Amino acid sequence: MTRAFNWYAGSPLERSAERRKDPDWLAAALAAPATRLVPLWRNRSLIAAAEGPAPRAVLLPLAQRHAWWQPLVSEPPLLLGLVDGVAWFAADFSGVDDPESLAAAAGSGTWVDLRQVGAQMPAGEAAICAYARGLLWWHQRHRFCGVCGRPTLVEEAGHVRRCSDPACAAPHFPRTDPAVIMLVVDGDRCLLGRQPRFLPGVYSTLAGFVEPGESLEEAVAREVFEEAGIEVGRVSYHSSQPWPFPSSLMLGFYAEARTTTIQVDGFELEDARWFARADLQGEGATRLPRPDSIARRLIEDWLAGRRG
Numbered sequence: 001m002t003r004a005f006n007w008y009a010g011s012p013l014e015r016s017a018e019r020r021k022d023p024d025w026l027a028a029a030l031a032a033p034a035t036r037l038v039p040l041w042r043n044r045s046l047i048a049a050a051e052g053p054a055p056r057a058v059l060l061p062l063a064q065r066h067a068w069w070q071p072l073v074s075e076p077p078l079l080l081g082l083v084d085g086v087a088w089f090a091a092d093f094s095g096v097d098d099p100e101s102l103a104a105a106a107g108s109g110t111w112v113d114l115r116q117v118g119a120q121m122p123a124g125e126a127a128i129c130a131y132a133r134g135l136l137w138w139h140q141r142h143r144f145c146g147v148c149g150r151p152t153l154v155e156e157a158g159h160v161r162r163c164s165d166p167a168c169a170a171p172h173f174p175r176t177d178p179a180v181i182m183l184v185v186d187g188d189r190c191l192l193g194r195q196p197r198f199l200p201g202v203y204s205t206l207a208g209f210v211e212p213g214e215s216l217e218e219a220v221a222r223e224v225f226e227e228a229g230i231e232v233g234r235v236s237y238h239s240s241q242p243w244p245f246p247s248s249l250m251l252g253f254y255a256e257a258r259t260t261t262i263q264v265d266g267f268e269l270e271d272a273r274w275f276a277r278a279d280l281q282g283e284g285a286t287r288l289p290r291p292d293s294i295a296r297r298l299i300e301d302w303l304a305g306r307r308g
């Protein structure tokens with residue numbers, strides 16, 4: 001099935017960056033009964049019907065801000081944006097030792113890794129939960145200034161942390177790490193590899209992080225050569241996907257092979273092979289990566305002749 005966007009993109013949120021600097025607007029939003037809160041606990045999302053075919057995010061109405069949960073968060077909620085004029089925030093409950101009682105107090109839900117349920121959730125909800133998870137993960141790991149080592153404090157409703165030492169005052173911004181992911185094609189066949197951590201039988205596209213001082217095309221060529229010993233020529237962009245598990249932005253490409261002899265590195269990949277279309281379709285086909293991944297979309301679009 002063709003999708004108009006990659007999973008975890010396409011959030012219905014209007015990010016409303018100008019609101020982040022407006023303390024009066026933020027105070028009013030935090031007091032508004034309609035305002036919604038996305039809770040997270042140690043990088044897990046609160047999900048209703050997590051075991052069933054249609055999991056849903058459990059959101060807390062912020063009218064309860066001054067009720068049971070307020071003492072349970074150590075920092076102010078972070079503004080995610082607006083949906084139809086209603087503000088959505090995220091808050092981190094990781095300091096709570098008993099998450100099940102927290103879920104019970106919220107009314108429903110269990111704490112699960114979004115990756116286990118995201119592909120079955122409504123797409124917009126999955127995208128918002130992924131955004132909240134990525135932003136909170138960044139906050140958890142930037143509590144101290146990377147310049148002087150002193151504590152940092154939340155500013156701009158969670159879109160900046162600033163060093164608490166006035167002599168330093170360095171601002172730190174939420175980051176996302178670019179990674180290239182590519183389907184290498186040689187005529188009518190494509191190159192897929194296996195990492196040791198994959199489920200049995202699964203093969204996927206190659207991928208890797210972009211290094212400082214490197215273009216995306218150079219990163220594609222380097223990763224393919226390092227992992228599989230294949231040289232590539234023309235590289236063409238396909239699409240991108242936020243993958244905040246914990247902090248990646250996947251940039252998807254097709255790459256034309258210039259050489260065909262595979263030599264796996266034995267570290268990142270334990271195997272790599274050329275696959276014909278018939279190997280990847282129908283009965284007995286090789287297992288493909290998870291349906292919510294851009295890797296899967298790169299492969300399916302190539303199989304359907306929609307590449308490039």
Ligand SMILES: [Zn+2]
Nearest residue numbers: 145148163168
């Ligand atoms: Zn500092």
